[in-house]
Amino acid sequence: MTTLFKPIRPKKLSEEIVEQIKSLITDGQLKPGEKIPSEREMAALLGVSRPSVREAIMVLETMGLLESRQGGGTYVRSLTDGTLAPLAAMMEDNPELLKELLEVRMGMECWAAYLAATRATDAEIREIGDSVEEMARQAVRGGWSSEVDSRFHYAITTATHNTMQLHVLNTIHELFLATIEVALTKLYSQPQYIEVLLGQHRAIYEAIAARDGDRARRAMGEHLEWVQATLPRLS
Amino acid sequence: MTTLFKPIRPKKLSEEIVEQIKSLITDGQLKPGEKIPSEREMAALLGVSRPSVREAIMVLETMGLLESRQGGGTYVRSLTDGTLAPLAAMMEDNPELLKELLEVRMGMECWAAYLAATRATDAEIREIGDSVEEMARQAVRGGWSSEVDSRFHYAITTATHNTMQLHVLNTIHELFLATIEVALTKLYSQPQYIEVLLGQHRAIYEAIAARDGDRARRAMGEHLEWVQATLPRLS
DNA sequence: GTAATGAAATGGTCATACCAATTTAATATC
DNA sequence: GATATTAAATTGGTATGACCATTTCATTAC
Numbered sequence: 001m002t003t004l005f006k007p008i009r010p011k012k013l014s015e016e017i018v019e020q021i022k023s024l025i026t027d028g029q030l031k032p033g034e035k036i037p038s039e040r041e042m043a044a045l046l047g048v049s050r051p052s053v054r055e056a057i058m059v060l061e062t063m064g065l066l067e068s069r070q071g072g073g074t075y076v077r078s079l080t081d082g083t084l085a086p087l088a089a090m091m092e093d094n095p096e097l098l099k100e101l102l103e104v105r106m107g108m109e110c111w112a113a114y115l116a117a118t119r120a121t122d123a124e125i126r127e128i129g130d131s132v133e134e135m136a137r138q139a140v141r142g143g144w145s146s147e148v149d150s151r152f153h154y155a156i157t158t159a160t161h162n163t164m165q166l167h168v169l170n171t172i173h174e175l176f177l178a179t180i181e182v183a184l185t186k187l188y189s190q191p192q193y194i195e196v197l198l199g200q201h202r203a204i205y206e207a208i209a210a211r212d213g214d215r216a217r218r219a220m221g222e223h224l225e226w227v228q229a230t231l232p233r234l235s
Numbered sequence: 236m237t238t239l240f241k242p243i244r245p246k247k248l249s250e251e252i253v254e255q256i257k258s259l260i261t262d263g264q265l266k267p268g269e270k271i272p273s274e275r276e277m278a279a280l281l282g283v284s285r286p287s288v289r290e291a292i293m294v295l296e297t298m299g300l301l302e303s304r305q306g307g308g309t310y311v312r313s314l315t316d317g318t319l320a321p322l323a324a325m326m327e328d329n330p331e332l333l334k335e336l337l338e339v340r341m342g343m344e345c346w347a348a349y350l351a352a353t354r355a356t357d358a359e360i361r362e363i364g365d366s367v368e369e370m371a372r373q374a375v376r377g378g379w380s381s382e383v384d385s386r387f388h389y390a391i392t393t394a395t396h397n398t399m400q401l402h403v404l405n406t407i408h409e410l411f412l413a414t415i416e417v418a419l420t421k422l423y424s425q426p427q428y429i430e431v432l433l434g435q436h437r438a439i440y441e442a443i444a445a446r447d448g449d450r451a452r453r454a455m456g457e458h459l460e461w462v463q464a465t466l467p468r469l470s
Numbered sequence: 471g472t473a474a475t476g477a478a479a480t481g482g483t484c485a486t487a488c489c490a491a492t493t494t495a496a497t498a499t500c
Numbered sequence: 501g502a503t504a505t506t507a508a509a510t511t512g513g514t515a516t517g518a519c520c521a522t523t524t525c526a527t528t529a530c
Contacts, residue, residue: 009304012512012513012514013513013514014293014513014514038479038480038481039480039481040479040480040481048514048515049514049515049516050515050516051286051289051513051514051515051516052513052514052515054286054290054481054482055289055290055293057481058249058290058293058294059293059294059297062294062297062298063297068480068481068482069480069481069522069523070480070481070482070521070522070523071479071480071481071482071521071522071523071524072479072480072481072522072523072524073479073480073481073523073524074480074481085317085318086298086299086300086317087314087315087317087318090257090261090314093257093261094258094261096261096262097261097398097399100397100398100399100400101399103350103397103399103400104343104397104399104400104403106346107342107343107345107346107347107350107400108339108342108343108346110342110346111341111342111343111345111346112342115338115342162335162338162339163325163332163335164322164325164332164335164336164338164339165335165338165339165342167321167322167325168319168322168339168403168407171315171318171319172403175318247481247482247483248482248483249482249483273510273511273512274511274512275510275511275512283483283484284483284484284485285484285485286483286484286485287482287483287484289512289513290482290483292512303511303512303513304491304492304511304512305490305491305492305511305512305513306490306491306492306493306510306511306512306513307491307492307493307510307511307512308492308493308510308511308512309511309512
């Protein structure tokens, strides 16, 4: 019952200013390239102090909606979809976070392999197998896409019959792909790695097909440790 | 050829402050839930004015990394709060998903126990032990709070030395607590359960202290399976 | 019409003050 | 010793006024 009520926090002035300016931009009353009133003018119009206006403009700049130039004014930016979510952007700036996310993923994928081995339906085991066969088909032609690898892991997570697991792993996988899809595709097309990777995927599939949870977890762990060790060598 | 060169714009002070605080968060020196120094203190430490610090904090709040409370201070948020926000919405719509979240958490806590056993410093092992001792002290008086349990799990996750693990688990833990803090506190105060739970927490601590990863993982798995089985009996 | 110079406008930073909310410490009571 | 109440301290929120740095605009000279 506690979830029905949420703490009420009064809005800061800067938040209200942000909302007003956002509305003017999304309504088209402030257009891309247009200059907004100066900080001093805005403060006078809104009946607030200049620091409060500055805080709101700072926030809108962070959102990518405005752009300030010292001495020159503040302009509305074009509404392009270029801004990455903050976490993905931070991961681009800091490869150590990516390595840590890989490790978080490892824990979750191993757990997923374990659960899948204990719960998968025959149809789900077939789908995992089919994705491995698709890898083998593309391997003959020089390597497989990161989509096929995603299909494999997605099928395993689906077989856990845990919706939350699927959502969390999907979110982590998207963050992951946003950063290293190019490197992964490179990995899946190197001749010296293809057979090793294919063998690892088969081992995972076979452990799940045998409904052996511990074996599935170990096989997944070995696969992901190998990937984690091999990716840095590609750069 | 013009795209090779970008205009050079001197960085604002607030931008430099943002970068410094971001680094402290991604390096794990500022952890989720932790309070950062006050605005006045930060201004003194950085040798800048309080409005400049405030602008930086405003920006970090917009990015979802910090959260300020008037009179109360400014706290680090989990990096994954934003990206995993849909989970909270899903759980509000469908409380049955709590069981699945418990299972996701189980996988991650077991992995954390394993990593902590292999990596914890002596000081970290001491902190885990201290939180178990605090449980024992409160147990004599009828049970312990969910804060003490959080401290125990937080100490284990900190000992993994994986910042992303800490952030993801923190987000999941807050989702978890938001739903069943009352039930957990009830669980931790039932006379027939207190001794069992204390024994389970001791077993986890001892396995980590023995630096036995597999044993730590099994102990954590047993504990969380027991909790998962027992919670429904309280309603 | 163009170039140089000065003034004005604008954003960036700062010091200081005060208000509002929260936390902590001190005191009184049982 | 525990609990409740009150006061003080701490912290974030907002404001005023000042000054610096950069850009834009107006004026003047050629």
